[in-house]
Amino acid sequence: MTAFRAAAHAVLWSLAVPAAAAAPPDTADDAGASLAIVNASLIDGTGAPARRTSIHIRDGRIVSFGNPVPPETRILDAAGATVLPGLIDSHVHFQAVPGAVFRQDSAETRRTLMYRHLRGHLANGVTTVLDAAIASSVLREIQAYLASGGVGPRVMALGPTFHNPGGYMDGPALSEYWAPRWRASATPEDVDALYREYDGIDNLVGVKVAATYGFGAPLDTLETHTPEMLDVIGRRARDHERQIYVHVNDHRGVEIALGLGAHALTHLVLDDPQAGQVERMREAGMHVMTTMAIVDGFADRHRPGVADTPRVRLTVPEVERETARDPAAWDRWGTTFMRTVAPSLPEWFARWYADWQLSEAWVASVVRGLQNALMRYHESAVPIVMGTDSGGWPHMVHAFHGPTALRELELMADAGMTPAEVLRAATVTPARMMGILDQVGTVEIGKRADLIVVRGDPLQDVSALANLEWVIKDGEARRPGEWMSD
Ligand SMILES: [Zn+2]
Structure with missing residues (x-):
């Protein structure tokens, strides 16, 4: 080289x-x-x-x-x-190393790969990223590395992340794979302790709040924060001058986000909005992140060449590409995916359900639904920002850091946005969302x-x-x- x-x-x-x-x-x-x-x-x-x-x-x-x-x-x-302008990916997860759970990578190996991912985003034209949920210790380490001249994109972040006991990210499967593990917030004191953890870290643009009931009936088994806790989280966010970004899966979650005065949703949602809801989102100035490529990538199991395109070969670590070619890794991911979204399902049902959820036909139908949701928001003038969810959950084997951004942009264009609109959603709009338009986002x-x-x-x-x-x-x-x- x-x-x-x-x-x-x-x-x-x-x-x-x-x-x-x-x-x-x-x-x-x-x-x-x-x-x-x-x-x-x-x-x-x-x-x-x-x-x-x-x-x-x-x-x-x-x-x-x-x-x-x-x-x-x-x-x-x-x-x-x-x-x-350099591209901005508004939703990545540096703590998630594709395939690491399957390979049982050591902490040191994960760290080495994480630093490769910083380079991988840059090598794919992504010069600014927003990590949408990251432990304070990992964020401090990355920021110190970049401040001392380390190679990587501009790293903005959400922190802290608020979820409740028994809620999304506290589920038995998902939480066990995050290292360091995130703490759930049960009391106002927990909320304050988490804020203190992030004190003094640069480039924090907001906090993240989980408002997630589950992943669609019959899998809606998760609990959300109580109204009292939401009130505390919202007030503390205003005290600390941080915007609120909300993880939602459906329009009940969007209602929670509206109640919090949220600045952005971290995903598109599939179900139909309630009457007037999209208009209220626009009036509230709420942004929506796209994150379709990670769902589209569920079908990579059936696309053996995807780990070997020239761009992926150039910018993704070989061990991650190897794992993504391994059918056993995909089986493992499918089973843990089901344990995550529906821990109470019987094993035989989880296996059958995973095979269905990872089938090409099912993935195509979900992606089409997300594209319809994207256009519904976009045509109602809700600001759209490109986000890949790169890394995603720590037990995923796909969603490579870097090349996934191009797939996301193509899915946005395929949904019906013009190329100029797609480019705005990956440059000026996210820069404005994060309050850094005076620095980046335009030339x-x-x-x-x-x-x-x-x-x-x-x-x-x-x-x-x-x-x-x-x-x-x-x-x-x-x-x-x-x-x-x-
Ligand atoms: Zn995410």
């Missing part, structure tokens, strides 16, 4: 400096150096039409557009390719230089995002594969 990278630099980088001027240091780590991306077709994310220009970057920020290129500037020739002067360069026109077809040429994070430009190693 090192040789490839050196060659890439030799061929594609040149120095636009006068002969007498001292050249800036020609190292791989000059993230603060000046850079100009020339011959770019820029889609800046503001809604303006694409324009041919050059983009000038200094100290990790965009400083100007157009000619002339400032002196002592390194040139990246986009050769007519499209430059866009404008003063913002962080988080950019992607793709061959083709994603405003015609979002699949062009697969033709990723360069990913630029804080002004540092690398080929996708180069982000996977130093």
Whole structure:
């Protein structure tokens, strides 16, 4: 990889400096150096039409557009390719390592793979992520690693996560796979203790609240917070100036979210909304995350090539791809999936039910239902944000960190959103949702230089995002594969 990278630099980088001027240091780590991306077709994310220009970057920020290129500037020739804002994935789980439960990975192996996942998101053009539920210790570790120059996307997070005893994430199957395990909140004192755990952590944009009854009749066996506890969680969120993000599975949960004044739902829901509910969501400014790819991926069991596409080979650890090819791993996942959503089911029924839930026909029908829900919200002007749920539950074997984002974008386009609408949902809208639009989400002067360069026109077809040429994070430009190693 090192040789490839050196060659890439030799061929594609040149120095636009006068002969007498001292050249800036020609190292791989000059993230603060000046850079100009020339011959770019820029889609800046503001809604303006694409324009041919050059983009000038200094100290990790965009400083100007157009000619002339400032002196002592390194040139990246986009050769007519499209430059866009870096993508934002609003729903990932760094604590979930695909296949780790099946392989019985040690804590050290999980940690090593987690750091590969940070790179995997970047290598797929995702320059900002929101971890939608993460233990404070893991989040502190990741933030310290990134602050000391470690390679990864901008990591925003929800914390703490509130669930109740006997509720979602406290179920006997799901909770045993999370390490470190999350504590349920039974009392106001528990709520305060969890807030204290996250004190002083950067980039927290909100808290997460589970409002989940189950996964559809006859599996609605989970308890939700009492109204009194919801009231405490909501008041403390306002005290701490954190937005509320709610995990829902149906429109009863949406009612809870509306009552909490929630900022976002972490998933689409399948059942029909109650009268006037979608309008109330829009009036409340509630965002909705898409997370369809993780459901679509349930059928990867029947798609043997999915672990071996060039993009997945380049950006996903080999052990995870091996596990995803193993039928025994999928059987194990199916059974634990059923234990999670319906712990009281008899074993024979759970097996039969898992086979059905992981069948291509069933998955296709659920994805179609989610796409219909997406368009219902979208056409009612509820803001949509792209989220993959990468990693998902810790005992899943699919939902790879990184390449799942492209699948999510394609599913959104397939649902009926235009490519421009899909791109907004993966750039400007989530940046606004998280309160970081002054830093990222569009390509404008003063913002962080988080950019992607793709061959083709994603405003015609979002699949062009697969033709990723360069990913630029804080002004540092690398080929996708180069982000996977130093
Ligand atoms: Zn999730």
